[in-house]
Amino acid sequence: EVQLVESGGGLVQPGGSLRLSCAASGFTFSSYWMSWVRQAPGKGLEWVANIKEDGSEKYYVDSVKGRFTISRDNAKNSLYLQMNSLRAEDTAVYYCARVGQQLETFYFQHWGQGTLVTVSS
Amino acid sequence: SYVLTQPPSVSVAPGKTARITCGGNNIGSKSVHWYQQKPGQAPVLVIYYDSDRPSGIPERFSGSNSGNTATLTISRVEAGDEADYYCQVWDSSSDPNYVFGTGTKVTVL
Numbered sequence: 001e002v003q004l005v006e007s008g009g010g011l012v013q014p015g016g017s018l019r020l021s022c023a024a025s026g027f028t029f030s031s032y033w034m035s036w037v038r039q040a041p042g043k044g045l046e047w048v049a050n051i052k053e054d055g056s057e058k059y060y061v062d063s064v065k066g067r068f069t070i071s072r073d074n075a076k077n078s079l080y081l082q083m084n085s086l087r088a089e090d091t092a093v094y095y096c097a098r099v100g101q102q103l104e105t106f107y108f109q110h111w112g113q114g115t116l117v118t119v120s121s
Numbered sequence: 122s123y124v125l126t127q128p129p130s131v132s133v134a135p136g137k138t139a140r141i142t143c144g145g146n147n148i149g150s151k152s153v154h155w156y157q158q159k160p161g162q163a164p165v166l167v168i169y170y171d172s173d174r175p176s177g178i179p180e181r182f183s184g185s186n187s188g189n190t191a192t193l194t195i196s197r198v199e200a201g202d203e204a205d206y207y208c209q210v211w212d213s214s215s216d217p218n219y220v221f222g223t224g225t226k227v228t229v230l
Binding site for chain 1: 170222
């Protein structure tokens with residue numbers, strides 16, 4: 001069974017930093033693209049970042065470029081999101097997701113339970 | 122960036138059929154994926170590649186996509202289907218590439 005378990009969320013002041021982790025199990029982690037998707041309170045879903053199987057390619061939504069860094073450790077079956085210079089608008093539940101691919105389309109096959117990040121003074 | 126528009130809410134009686142639309146410019150040329158999100162829970166993929174169902178998703182869930190509208194259809198609606206539903210596409214020419222719809226709240230009367 002595929003399992004994705006996020007951790008590392010919490011309350012942080014504006015301008016602060018936080019590192020999210022996602023522990024994966026139940027599948028060959030190194031064979032899949034992985035993503036972070038967030039959801040602000042009462043709002044819809046927003047893709048944040050994704051990373052290729054071997055970590056060689058990384059992509060970000062414009063609003064987090066230069067502030068967030070996605071990474072992975074295939075030996076530890078883990079995905080990370082380093083978040084710096086946090087803003088109030090980064091407040092959201094952050095989900096780790098395994099990316100599925102079919103021909104030339106990508107989607108989110110499995111999701112973790114999410115971890116809440118609150119940016120507030 | 123590419124925009125996907127969904128109705129904010131859909132209401133349906135138990136046992137009836139719910140249809141949730143997802144509008145986008147020439148969306149029929151793209152592959153559409155659908156997620157169900159119940160209150161306080163993570164999203165779950167219910168339809169991918171327009172009309173394929175992941176294992177464990179009931180046959181009551183089906184999808185179609187043509188022209189400027191994709192549709193998620195839930196037949197024989199049950200109380201447990203009450204949730205928010207989001208469509209999503211991957212568009213290589215859009216920034217960002219991953220685009221979600223605005224979401225639809227399905228209420229079972």
